[in-house]
Amino acid sequence: SQTIHQWPATLVQPVGSPLSLECTVEGTSNPNLYWYRQAAGRGLQLLFYSVGIGQISSEVPQNLSASRPQDRQFILSSKKLLLSDSGFYLCAWSAAVLNTEAFFGQGTRLTVV
Amino acid sequence: GNSVTQMEGPVTLSEEAFLTINCTYTATGYPSLFWYVQYPGEGLQLLLKATKADDKGSNKGFEATYRKETTSFHLEKGSVQVSDSAVYFCASGNKLTFGGGTRVLVKP
Numbered sequence A: 001s002q003t004i005h006q007w008p009a010t011l012v013q014p015v016g017s018p019l020s021l022e023c024t025v026e027g028t029s030n031p032n033l034y035w036y037r038q039a040a041g042r043g044l045q046l047l048f049y050s051v052g053i054g055q056i057s058s059e060v061p062q063n064l065s066a067s068r069p070q071d072r073q074f075i076l077s078s079k080k081l082l083l084s085d086s087g088f089y090l091c092a093w094s095a096a097v098l099n100t101e102a103f104f105g106q107g108t109r110l111t112v113v
Numbered sequence B: 001g002n003s004v005t006q007m008e009g010p011v012t013l014s015e016e017a018f019l020t021i022n023c024t025y026t027a028t029g030y031p032s033l034f035w036y037v038q039y040p041g042e043g044l045q046l047l048l049k050a051t052k053a054d055d056k057g058s059n060k061g062f063e064a065t066y067r068k069e070t071t072s073f074h075l076e077k078g079s080v081q082v083s084d085s086a087v088y089f090c091a092s093g094n095k096l097t098f099g100g101g102t103r104v105l106v107k108p
Helices: none
Strands: A003-007 A010-013 A019-026 A032-038 A044-052 A055-058 A065-070 A073-078 A087-094 A102-104 A108-112 B003-006 B011-014 B019-021 B023-026 B033-038 B044-050 B056-059 B062-065 B075-077 B086-092 B102-107
Touching (some): A010 A019, A032 A073, A055 A065, B003 B086, B011 B019, B023 B033, B023 B086, B033 B062, B044 B062
Antiparallel strands (some): A019 A073, A032 A044, A032 A087, A087 A108, B003 B023, B019 B075, B033 B044, B033 B086, B056 B062, B086 B102
16 A cells, blocks of 8 residues: 655754755655645645656745655755745645545644744 | 635534535636545545546545536535544645635534
C-alpha cells in the first residue's frame, strides 16, 4: 500500500532563517506531488505541484521554492523565512491521472518567530 | 479557472442532529468532486468522492450527490456524533482546488 511521510511535524524557526521540509511517498511510482499551505483558520492554498522529477509548477508568487530531486521525494524550501510564512504545510500525492483524489501527509506546523 | 465555495463555519450542532454543509463549484468540463475531513492537528483524509453527474459518494454515514445542474456537492449526515467534530473541505478536479473549509463542532 502507498504511504506518505512528511517531516518534521512541528518547527519553530526565527525570521530570516532557511527552511527545508521533506516529503516522501512509498508504494507508488511517478506520482503527482503537491505542497499546500493552510493558514490559521483558513482553507488550503496550493503552493506547488509536480508531475515528474525536476518539474515544478508554482501556483502563487512567494518566498518559497520546491524541488523534486527523486521520483518520490518533494522538498519545500526557503532561503529566508518571513513571519507570514507561518502556517500548516501539507504534502500530498495523487496518481498520475486526471481528476483523481490526493492523499495527504500529516502536515508540518511551522511557526516563524 | 476552477473554484470551490463552501459555507463558512463554525457549525455547532447537538449530537444526533442533521448536518448539511453546502458546496458549489465552477469548472471547465466535469471534474471529480471530493469531501475531505481534517481532525485537529492532522492532515486531510478523503471522506468520499463522486466522479460524474448524479453519482452519490458515501462513507461513515456521510453522503454527497454530484449535481451538475446546480454545480453543487453538498455534504449531509443524518445523525452526527461528537467524533464528527472536525473541519470539512470540499474539493474539485485537477490539481484539487479546495474550498475554505467548514469547522463542525458537535456537542454532547
